[in-house]
Amino acid sequence: MTAASTEQEQAPVTPAVPRRGGSRYGALLRYLGVRLLLIIPTAWILVTVVFFLMRVVGDPISAALGGRLPPDQIAARKHAAGFDRPILTQYWEYISGLARGDFGRSQDNVAISHVIASYGAATLELVVWALIVAFAVGIPLGRVAAKRRDKASDVGLRLFAILAYAAPVFFVGLLLKLVFAVKLGWLPVAGRASTNVELALQNVSPKTNILIIDAILYGDDGYILDVLKHAVLPAITLGLLTAGIFLRLVRINLIQTLRSDFVDAARARGLSDRVVTGRHAFRNAMIPIVTVVGMQIAMMLGGAILTEITFEWKGLGYQLAQYLQARDFVAVQGIVAFLALIVAVVSFLVDVVVALIDPRVRF
Template sequence: MGDLKAKFPATLELSIFSMIITVLIGVFSGAYAAQRRRSVADYGFRIYSIVIYALPVFWLGLMLQLIFGVRLGWLPVYGRTGTRLAPETISGLFVLDSILTGNLASLISAIKHLILPSLTLGLYLSGIFTRLTRGNMLDVLQQDFITAARARGLPERVVVYKHALKNAFIPILTMIGLQFALLLAGAVLTETTFSWPGMGRFLVDRIAYRDFPSIQGGVVFFALLVTAVSLIVDIIYAQVDPRIRY
C-alpha cells in the first residue's frame, strides 16, 4: 500500500498532462483536417498521424531529451523535480502540491520536469486521435443538421467546432478513456527513459526482483483502475449525448 501511495501520484500526474497534450493536438488537428478535406493541411495531418504513431515511443523520448535537454539545455531529462525542490507532500501531485503550498520554485521545477515525458506520450498518442477525429468529423459534416446549420448562415467555425465536433465526440471520448486507463496502468518505456518514479517502472522493477505479492497487488489495482475509468466514461456519455440513457 505504501508503494502505491508513493508511485501512483507520479503516474497520475504524468497521465493527466499527457492526455491534455494528446487531446489538444489530436482532436483539434483532426477536426481541422476534416474541415479542410483534401487540402495540403489535411494531407499533412494525415501523414503526421501515421508517422508519429509509427515511431517507437522510447526513441521519440530519447530524441526530445537529446534536442531540448542535451543540445539546447532548456529542460531537465530525468526525475520529477530538482534536487531539494520537492514540495511538501499533500496529494503526491507535485504541481498541485506546489500550488497549494505556494512554492513557486517547486512549481516551476515540477512543470519543467513534466514537459518532456508528457510531450513524448502526448505526441505519440495524438496520431490516433487525429485519425479518429478526422474520420468521425467527415461522417458528421455530411449529415443533414450540418447542412441546415450552414443554411442558417452560421459561421463555419461554429458549425465545425461547436455542432459537428460535439456530435463526433462519443467515439473520441471512448478512446480518451481507454488511453487514459492504459497510461494510469503505467507507461513503462517512457517512465524508464525519463527515470520517472511511477507505477510502470515500479512494476518492472518488482518483476525483476520476483516480488510476487507486489506484482499481484499491482495487477489487481490496475484492473480496478481500468474498471473505474470505464464507469466514469459511461457517466460522461450521458452528459455529452442526451440521447443516451441508462
C-alpha cells in the same frame, strides 16, 4: 340521467403520462446501476487472469529466489507465504485479500497498498499531463485536417498521426531527451523535479504526492516552474501516443458530421461555416472521443511504464519495472491487479459521461 352526466361518461379518459424528464432520470439511474454492477465481474475476470498468468512461471518464491537460496530455505519461505497450498486455496485467499484492499507484500515485506499510495500519485500526475497534451495537440489538428480534407496539410497531419501512434514510446522519449535536454539544454533530462525542490516539497502540509499541487501549496513560483519543466518531456512522450488517435478520430467524425442533414439545415438558415463547424458539427464529432478515452487511459498506463523508466519518473510504472528486475512477482501481481481495477473503474466513468452527453444512448 342528466346531460352533464352523459357527457362525463362519454368523455374519453386520457391516461396519465409520466413526465419525460423523470422517466429518463429513472432509466439513467437503472442504466448506471447495471454498469456499476458490471464492474464486479469485469474486475474479477481481470484479477483472475493476472493471478493465473503469474502462476505460469511457478510459485513466486521459487521464481524469485530459485538458485540463490538452498532448497530447504526456499521450502520454508514457500510454506510461510502459503505457496505450498493448493492453487484454489491460494486463489481464494488472493481474492479475499483484494476485497479487503490487501494487494500482497513485496520481498522486503512492504505492503503493496503502501507502494500504491506512495507512487500512484506520480503515475496519475503523468497520465493527466499526457491527456492534456493529447487533447491540446490531437483535437485542434483533427479540426484542421477535416477542414482541409485531401489537401497537403491534411495528408501531412494524417502522416503525423500514424507516426505518433506507431512510434515506440521509449524511442520518442530518448529522442526528445537527446534533442531538448542534452543538445539544447532547454529542459531537464530526468526526474519529477530537482533534488532540492523534492526535498523542500516533502515538508508541505497537506502533502498530496502530486508535485505540481504540492509546489502550489508551497507557494514558490520557482518550484512550480521547476516541476512544470520536468513534466514537459514525459508528458509529450506519452501524450503523442494518444494525440495521433484523437487527431484521426476528430477528422473522421467531423467529416462525417459535416455531411449530416442537420448541418445542411444550419447552412440553409444562413449560418457561417465557422458557426456550423464550431457549434454544431464539432460538438457532435467530439462524442466518439469521449467513448475511447477509457481505452486510451488503459493504453497510457501501459505506456507510462516505459515513459517512467526513460525519464526516471518514480511512479507505479517505475516501481513495477524494479520489481520485475528483482523477480518479485508478488509485488508485480499486486500492482498489475490494481491497474486492472483502475481500468475497470475508468471504463464505468466513461460510460457515465457518454450516457449524460450523448442523447442517442438508450437506457
